[in-house]
Amino acid sequence: MKPRVESFFHEATSTFSHVVFDHGGGHAAIIDPVMDYDAPTARTAFDSAQRLLDFVRAHSLTVDWILETHAHADHLSAAAWLRVHTGAKVAIGRGITRVQERFRDVFHLGDGFAVDGRQFDHLFDDGDRFGIGTLSGRVIATPGHTDDSLTYVVGDAAFVGDTLFAPDTGTARADFPGGDAATLYGSIQRLFELPGDTRVFLCHDYPPDGREPSAVTTIAAQRERNVHLAGGVGEAAFVRMREARDAGLAAPKLILPSLQVNIRAGGLPEPEANGVRYLRLPLNHVGSGA
Ligand SMILES: [Fe+2]
Numbered sequence: 010m011k012p013r014v015e016s017f018f019h020e021a022t023s024t025f026s027h028v029v030f031d032h033g034g035g036h037a038a039i040i041d042p043v044m045d046y047d048a049p050t051a052r053t054a055f056d057s058a059q060r061l062l063d064f065v066r067a068h069s070l071t072v073d074w075i076l077e078t079h080a081h082a083d084h085l086s087a088a089a090w091l092r093v094h095t096g097a098k099v100a101i102g103r104g105i106t107r108v109q110e111r112f113r114d115v116f117h118l119g120d121g122f123a124v125d126g127r128q129f130d131h132l133f134d135d136g137d138r139f140g141i142g143t144l145s146g147r148v149i150a151t152p153g154h155t156d157d158s159l160t161y162v163v164g165d166a167a168f169v170g171d172t173l174f175a176p177d178t179g180t181a182r183a184d185f186p187g188g189d190a191a192t193l194y195g196s197i198q199r200l201f202e203l204p205g206d207t208r209v210f211l212c213h214d215y216p217p218d219g220r221e222p223s224a225v226t227t228i229a230a231q232r233e234r235n236v237h238l239a240g241g242v243g244e245a246a247f248v249r250m251r252e253a254r255d256a257g258l259a260a261p262k263l264i265l266p267s268l269q270v271n272i273r274a275g276g277l278p279e280p281e282a283n284g285v286r287y288l289r290l291p292l293n294h295v296g297s298g299a
Contacts, residue, residue: 010144010145010163010164010165011164011165011166012029012030012031012141012144012163012164012165012166013029013030013031013032014027014028014029014030014166014208014210014225015027015028015030015064016028016210016224016225017057017060017061017064018214018222018224019043019045019057019084021045022043022083022084022213022263023213023214023215023222024041024043024081024083024084024212024213025041025210025211025212025213025214025222025224026039026040026041026042026043026057026061027039027040027041027168027210027224028040028061028064028065028070029141029144029163029166029168030065030068030070030141030142030144031141031142031143031144032142032143033068033069033070034068034069034070035070035071035142035143036070036071036072036073036141036142036143036144037065037068037070037071037072037073037141037142038072038073038074038075038076038097038141038146038161038163039061039065039072039074039075039076039091039095039097040075040076040077040078040161040168040210041076041077041078041081041086041168041170041212042057042058042061042075042086042087042088042090042091042275043057043058043084043085043086043087044057044058044084044085044086044087044090044270044275045057045058046084046085046263046266048262048263048266051266051288053085053277055087055090057087058087058090058091061087061091062091062094062095065095071142072091072095072096072097073097073098073140073141073142074097074098074099074100074139074141075088075091075092075095075097075098075099075100076100076101076161076168077099077100077101077271077274078158078159078160078161078168078169078170078171078212079101079102079154079155079157079158079159079170079171080101080105080108080155080157080268080271080272081212081267081271082155082185082261082263082264082267082268082271083213083261083262083263083264083267084263084267085263085266085267085270085271085275086270086271086274086275087275088274088275089273089274089275089276089277090275091275092130092274092275098130098131099129099130099131099274099275100129100130100131100132100133100139101126101129101132101133101157101159101274102132102133102134102148102150102157102158102159103126103132103133103134103157104150104152104155104156104157104158104187105126105129105132105157105272106124106125106126106132107156107157107187108155108156108157108187108268108272109122109123109124109125109126109272110124111186111187112268112269112272113272115268115291115294115295116268116269116289116291117289117291128272128273128274128276129274133148133159134148134150135148135149135150136148136149141163144163144164145163146161146162146163147161147162148160148161148162149162149167149199149200150196151169151170151172151196151197151199151200152187152189152192152193152196153172153183153188153189153190153191153192153193153194153195153196153197154170154171154172154180154181154182154183154185154188154193155171155185155187155188156187156188156189156192157187158170158171158172158196160172160196160200162203162207165204165206165207165208166207166208166210167200167203167207167208167209167210167228168210168212169200169209169210169211169212170212171212171213172193172196172197172200173197173200173209173211173226173231173235174211174213174214174215175211175214175216175223175226176226176230176231176233176234176235176236176239177216177217177220177234177236178214178215178216178217178236179235179236179237179238180193180197180235180237180238180251181193181213182251182254182255182258183251183252183255184252184255184256184258190247190248190251190252190255191244191247191248193251194244194247194248194251195244197238200228200231201228201231201232203228204228205227205228205229205232206227206228206229207227207228208225208226208227209225209226209227209228209230209231210224210225211223211224211225211226237250237251260295260296264295265288265289265290265291265295266288269288269289270288
């Protein structure tokens with residue numbers, strides 16, 4: 010089963026969103042859609058999500074699912090906006106409840122903020138199956154980058170989130186709360202058990218100079234050439250490498266707005282008495298020294 014996949018690159022955050030579908034006029038899932046967000050003015054926009062919507066409309070697709078691979082810390086999700094415009098169900102891994110609990114406390118959202126995942130329409134567990142028209146998908150839990158990270162496998166296509174980057178850039182950081190380098194290594198070993206010709210669709214690409222962003226690679230290319238794993242790198246060496254690299258990384262620019270929106274399934278906080286919605290900035294509470 011070879012589903013059709015169209016990938017869209019969001020330049021400002023180097024994020025790929027994907028539309029996977031069975032055939033024109035058929036059914037689709039949208040994976041990891043991005044909300045445009047201008048940090049200096051805190052203005053939101055949906056031009057990028059509109060491109061996804063234009064694509065599914067041009068191909069007369071019924072969108073069954075909006076799938077998040079994890080609670081992203083580098084971009085805001087457009088899932089809630091696309092849910093309104095498509096009627097699709099928004100889903101993420103059940104581990105989102107732990108992420109919600111953690112960031113309810115960081116942002117001091119209080120008991121009024123539910124941490125049972127109810128902002129989403131469906132929570133997936135490892136091994137779950139789902140349908141997209143004539144396509145069938147399955148879920149592989151791939152924690153490590155975050156503890157809610159999932160891979161969605163649809164036919165020969167695997168949507169791996171940030172569990173793998175392109176072979177020449179390796180793997181994503183594992184130092185967020187709930188992240189763990191050894192767990193990430195184990196999740197990648199599970200993905201390496203997929204057939205070598207499995208298409209691996211990435212959530213990000215940060216290409217070196219001279220290479221265009223690339224949305225897709227294969228399990229065989231990852232096994233043979235991933236700079237963090239190829240040549241039989243063992244767990245201990247991987248963990249040492251990953252933790253040393255992570256120690257030098259700055260926090261993602263949009264981590265605070267992203268998490269406040271993404272734990273709400275891409276929804277914004279309710280307006281306050283003056284009709285304005287606000288995000289919070291906890292001072293001296295996140296990042297190094299916290
Ligand atoms: Fe991520």
